[in-house]
Amino acid sequence: MIWASWRRQRAQLITLLGMVVIGAGVITLLRSNMIDAINSSQLAHCVTQAIDECSAPAEVQKAFRTEWATPFQTAQILIIGLPALIGVFIGAPLFARELEQGTHVLAFTQSVSRTRWMVSKLVVALVPALIVLIVLQYLVWWWLTAAGALGPRLNGSFNPVNFGIDHVSPVGYALFAFALGTFVGVVSRRTLVAMTVGLGAFVVVRFALSGLVNDLVPAQRREVPAGSDVDLRQGGGLELEFGWLNASGQPIPHDKVSALIQACKSTPSGTPNTQEGFLACLPQSGLAKKYTSFIPESQAWQVHLVDAAIFGGLAVLLLVGTAWALRRQS
Amino acid sequence: MNSRRQPDQALPVSAEGLGKKYRRGWALRETSLVIPRNRIVALVGPNGAGKSTLMGLITGLLRPTTGEITVFGDRPTGKGLHPAVSYLAQQKPLYQQFTVTETLMFGARTNPTWDQRYAEYLIEQAAVPVDARVATLSGGQRTRVALALALGKRPNLLLLDEPLADLDPLARETVLRALITEARTQGITVVLSSHVLAELEGVCDHLVLLHKGRVLLAGDVGRLSADGTPLGELALNRMRQAAQEEAA
Known part of the structure; x- marks a missing residue:
C-alpha cells in the first residue's frame, strides 16, 4: 500500500524535492552575499551587539537594513506561508480528489482495510512535506541568525513574525493545516471546496489562537x-x-x-x-x-511547545474525524 | 477484515428483507434474494431500478437501511471487501497516471490472493500494451485492464456493474466472451448488471430482474423459461404487469 501511495504522489514528491534544492541554494547564496555585505560595510560587530552599542555610522546601518529588508521579509513570509500551502496543496486534495474521481472505490474494493489505505496515504503525503518545512525553516533560521541584530532578530523572539517561524511552531501549524485540509476534503468530497474552505479556516484559526498561548505559560x-x-x-x-x-x-x-x-x-x-x-x-x-x-x-521555547501542542492537538482531532468519515459506510 | 469462512459451504449472496433508503427515497426495498454458486447472473432492470445499490450493499460500500445481507456467510462491513469477492464499479475506476504494469502491481500489493501470472495472461489475451498509461488506453482496453485487476484477485464472486456500457459492439462481444470463458473455467460466480437484457441473453444462466427497487423475477433461466418463452419477453411481460399493478 505504501508503494501505491508513493506512486500516486510521485509528482508531488518530486516538486517538494525541487523546492528544497532550490530553496537551499538560494538561501545559501543570499546568506553568503549578506555576510560579504556586512564585512565590506564593516558592520560585523553590530551583528552580536545591541543596537545602541553598535559604533558603525547610522547611515551605513540604515543602508544595510533597507537593502536587505525585502529578502528577509520574503524568507519569513515563506516559512509563515508554508504550512498553509501544505494544507491547501497536499492536505486538501489527498482524499478529496480520490472521492471526486471515484478512485477511492478502487482502493476500497481491494483486500486492504480503509484504515490502512488512509494511514499509508497520510504518511506518504505528510512526512516529506514536514521534512521540507523543517529543512527550509532551519535554513532561514541559519541565515537570519547570521544577520543577528542587523536583521529581523532584533525584534526579539516574541515578535509575531519571529515567533511564527521559530522552534516547533511551524510544524504545529503545518500539521493543523494539513489535517484541516484532509478533513474538509473527506467531508465535502470536492477538491476545490477543500482547498478554499481549508485555507480560510486555517487563516482564521491561526490568527484567532495566536495570542491565546501567551496566557498558558507561567509568567x-x-x-x-x-x-x-x-x-x-x-x-x-x-x-x-x-x-x-x-x-x-x-x-x-x-x-x-x-x-x-x-x-x-x-x-x-x-x-x-x-x-x-x-x-x-x-x-x-x-x-x-x-x-x-x-x-x-529564555522561556520562549515553552511558549512554542504549548503553541505546537494546541495546533497538534487540533490536528489529531481532525485526523480522527477524517478516519471516522472515511470508515463510515454511506 | 472479515474472517473468511469456507466459501464452499456458504452461498455467494443471501439477502433477507434487504432495503436501502437514500435521502431522495428508497432505492431498494424488502428484497429477499439468493445467488447460488457457479452461476452467471444477469442483474437486469431499467435505469434507477436499484442494480448499483444492490452491488454496493454486497461489497459493503453501502450499509443496508433495513434487513440483512451475507456474502459467503459474512456480513459485509465498511472495513474492506470480502477477500473472495471482486467488484468492478460502473465508472471502472483506475488510477489514470499508472501504467498497466503498475496497475497490476497495485493489485499485487493490495491483495494477498493475487495471481500475477494469471493477471498478466489476461492482459496479454487482451493485447493491451503493458507500458501504456491507463489514461491513454481506449475504453475497451481500460475495461480489460479493470477486469484483469478484478480477476487477478482470484475471486469466487465477481460483481460487474454495467461492464459493457461504454464499449462498442465488437468490444462488447470480445469482453463478454473472454469473461464467460474465465468464469466457466475458474468456477466463478459472476453477477453482471445491465439495463439491456438482450446483451446478456444466451450468456447468463440465472436472472434477477429489478424494477423500482423490487425484485420482479429471480431464478435459474432453465426454470424461468421452462415453457420456451424467450427470456426477454418474459422480463418485459413481468415489467408491464408491474406497471399495470402500479397504475391500478
Whole structure:
C-alpha cells in the first residue's frame, strides 16, 4: 500500500524535492552575499551587539537594513506561508480528489482495510512535506541568525513574525493545516471546496489562537519601588501586564493610576513639580510599587511547545474525524 | 477484515428483507434474494431500478437501511471487501497516471490472493500494451485492464456493474466472451448488471430482474423459461404487469 501511495504522489514528491534544492541554494547564496555585505560595510560587530552599542555610522546601518529588508521579509513570509500551502496543496486534495474521481472505490474494493489505505496515504503525503518545512525553516533560521541584530532578530523572539517561524511552531501549524485540509476534503468530497474552505479556516484559526498561548505559560513577575530607576523591561521578553501596586501590594486600577500621576505632576500650589518632588509624591499618593509580569526571552521555547501542542492537538482531532468519515459506510 | 469462512459451504449472496433508503427515497426495498454458486447472473432492470445499490450493499460500500445481507456467510462491513469477492464499479475506476504494469502491481500489493501470472495472461489475451498509461488506453482496453485487476484477485464472486456500457459492439462481444470463458473455467460466480437484457441473453444462466427497487423475477433461466418463452419477453411481460399493478 505504501508503494501505491508513493506512486500516486510521485509528482508531488518530486516538486517538494525541487523546492528544497532550490530553496537551499538560494538561501545559501543570499546568506553568503549578506555576510560579504556586512564585512565590506564593516558592520560585523553590530551583528552580536545591541543596537545602541553598535559604533558603525547610522547611515551605513540604515543602508544595510533597507537593502536587505525585502529578502528577509520574503524568507519569513515563506516559512509563515508554508504550512498553509501544505494544507491547501497536499492536505486538501489527498482524499478529496480520490472521492471526486471515484478512485477511492478502487482502493476500497481491494483486500486492504480503509484504515490502512488512509494511514499509508497520510504518511506518504505528510512526512516529506514536514521534512521540507523543517529543512527550509532551519535554513532561514541559519541565515537570519547570521544577520543577528542587523536583521529581523532584533525584534526579539516574541515578535509575531519571529515567533511564527521559530522552534516547533511551524510544524504545529503545518500539521493543523494539513489535517484541516484532509478533513474538509473527506467531508465535502470536492477538491476545490477543500482547498478554499481549508485555507480560510486555517487563516482564521491561526490568527484567532495566536495570542491565546501567551496566557498558558507561567509568567514571571518583577516589582520595583516607585522611585527606582531600574528598568522593568530589561532583557526583553513578552510583557503581559504592567501596573502599579499600593502599599499593601494590591494592584491599582489603571484610570486611578493616571489620575494620581497627573496629580503628582503639579505641586499643591499649582506649579509644575520637580522630578524629585514627583518621585516623592508617588508613594505618598499610594503608588508604592511598579510591577510587570512577563515571559522572559529564555522561556520562549515553552511558549512554542504549548503553541505546537494546541495546533497538534487540533490536528489529531481532525485526523480522527477524517478516519471516522472515511470508515463510515454511506 | 472479515474472517473468511469456507466459501464452499456458504452461498455467494443471501439477502433477507434487504432495503436501502437514500435521502431522495428508497432505492431498494424488502428484497429477499439468493445467488447460488457457479452461476452467471444477469442483474437486469431499467435505469434507477436499484442494480448499483444492490452491488454496493454486497461489497459493503453501502450499509443496508433495513434487513440483512451475507456474502459467503459474512456480513459485509465498511472495513474492506470480502477477500473472495471482486467488484468492478460502473465508472471502472483506475488510477489514470499508472501504467498497466503498475496497475497490476497495485493489485499485487493490495491483495494477498493475487495471481500475477494469471493477471498478466489476461492482459496479454487482451493485447493491451503493458507500458501504456491507463489514461491513454481506449475504453475497451481500460475495461480489460479493470477486469484483469478484478480477476487477478482470484475471486469466487465477481460483481460487474454495467461492464459493457461504454464499449462498442465488437468490444462488447470480445469482453463478454473472454469473461464467460474465465468464469466457466475458474468456477466463478459472476453477477453482471445491465439495463439491456438482450446483451446478456444466451450468456447468463440465472436472472434477477429489478424494477423500482423490487425484485420482479429471480431464478435459474432453465426454470424461468421452462415453457420456451424467450427470456426477454418474459422480463418485459413481468415489467408491464408491474406497471399495470402500479397504475391500478
